[in-house]
Amino acid sequence: MEPVTVATTAATEIDGSVMEGGGQILRVSAALSCITGTAIKISKIRAGRSTPGLRPQHLSGLQLVSDLCSGSLQGASIGSTDISLTPGKIQSGNHTADTQTAGSVCLLLQVALPCAVFADASSQLCLKGGTNAEMAPQIDYTVKVFKPIVEKFGVHFDCDIRMRGYYPKGGGEVFVTVNPVKELQPVTMTERGNITKIHGRAFVAGVLPFKLAKDMSAAAVRTIRKEIKELYINIQPLQEKDKACGNGNGIIIIAESSTGCLFAGSALGKKGVYADKIGIEAAEMLLRNIRHNGCVDEFLQDQLIIFMALAKGTSRIRTGAVTLHTQTAIHIAEQLTQAKFTITKCEDELSSNVTYIIECQGSGAANLHL
Template sequence: MSAKAAAAITNGRLEGAELNSQTMRFLPGRITNGRYCFDVASLKVSAGAAGLIFQTIIPVLSLADGPSEVSIAGGTHVPWSPPADYLEEIFLPVVIKMGVSINMTVHTYGFYPLGGGRINIAVKPCSKPLRPLNLTERGKFKSLKVTSAVANLSISIAERQRDRVIKRFQISRPTFMGAPKLQLQNDIKAVSSPGKGTFLFILTEFENIRAGFTGLGAIGKRAEAVADETVDEFLQYVNRKGTLDPYLADQMVLYMALAAGQSTISTTRITNHLLTNIWIIEQFLPMKFAVKGDIGEEGMVSVKGIAFCR
């Protein structure tokens, strides 16, 4: 669906975009702004990731001749993709800082297996090249917020997720958060969704960057297990050096490539996904990224962007 969305926006020709296809050919045309609606479940019920479509079309619509409004239906909180909370709280502040003009609202939440969530976005075109991104230091710790939510399930599940997070922080809280009492914001809520589901989102804010960590419920998975997984990921981040979490790092390299000037970021973990994204960009654009660090370790990524503009 992401490829089909890109083809629709660019008036492009797409071949091989079907189930079990081994190859795909995409010939983009002219980018056209306007109103679009993309539904992952247009052919059958699916919780396919709305967030992946979101990330495909944002850089494209930023280069259109005018503003666009887009509605995307699908899974907003599903495995193997950035959940809507992460996109709104972590991804968007960074690309907006670089010059992307975008607003996003979550209308309905979509969980596996039914999906059915909906996010709405409004994008204005960039009038000049993106600003370079230089984030190598987190800065001072500012705040920590926990959002625990359920859809069509007992609110007590969300409370158990939240309570387990608090207990874990009492046991193994990093020293930079302060002692003896942690000032923790927490939000317990029931969200609108056609299906059942739970999620937990830990948002930590530093002087220069935000980082977010998500846990998703599943049939047979205890609320405490959801919390433990999320806290473990949070602790892996804060106990390492590096500014961007590994997910944000691989999402930023395209914008760094398009920006004007030298960009440099540090990340808590170099991943295969990050290196793959860099390799693909280098096949299309006349540039070479510099990557310091081994896979699985802390690292730095830098590149001189091409100052691309419509």
């Protein structure tokens, strides 16, 4: 019998256990698969984690991407360690994803946003789950830090927080409108300048007392004051009443520099942990991210890799130590696009700071639907 030849290009195989080995590999590869039209096969998903395979939030993220690119998704079930995605045409319009847990809406946005940018018209994403969850950016980070910086690449989206949702139930809802672009611009961020402004929000939601918010805020201000004396620091204590589902408390503090760089420190309350401790944790995180003199904090670093890889031209971003998340995103981006990354160490003669320049010759992905 003659062998039947099927005219499909072999899927690109991705090892889900390499380097950081977590959900980020899924997000970067699924989004790039969708944008480049390359089928992918991811194996050993989250192999080293205490609960290996897909968790509800990873599953809803993959389903969202598959929905966005009218793709076909195999192996997508809770606990699955192997999936394959064959993308079709990217669809604008309305898309909904619901983690049905406190799984992060910000991580859903992370995977969907790059795809929606390459659609033929604007997209409306209704994302449900946790808005302020552990192990993920808080929605306030996404809006106040991530959004203004990705706008430099030409990515424009609006974010309407309809309901905040907290661990363990979630129940948050965020409505995002994304505008498509023809191609992304490269970005250069190499000069930090001085810190000019520090502000933030300390919140309590549900049954928790307002005093907690005031305590978190005061402790954070005290901690920052030890190191940064001259700036006015405004961390608003807030009681969330009507637009919050469940009980929670947390804080996010943002610093802005004279050149438009943004940095954040954040923390969420946990049972039995004093409010002061939460405030101090967030403040110390912020100070750590300001000290290295780079232009992005440790959390923005890896989130920008996919945009650098897709942009048309060379991007250069100065960072502190390069995180494993960032190295992982670069590894996947180079596998699925023509982008080329180089990391150079810069010694600063005047101080003990070591910073790195992440440079990328972008693949110049063009939006063929526009």
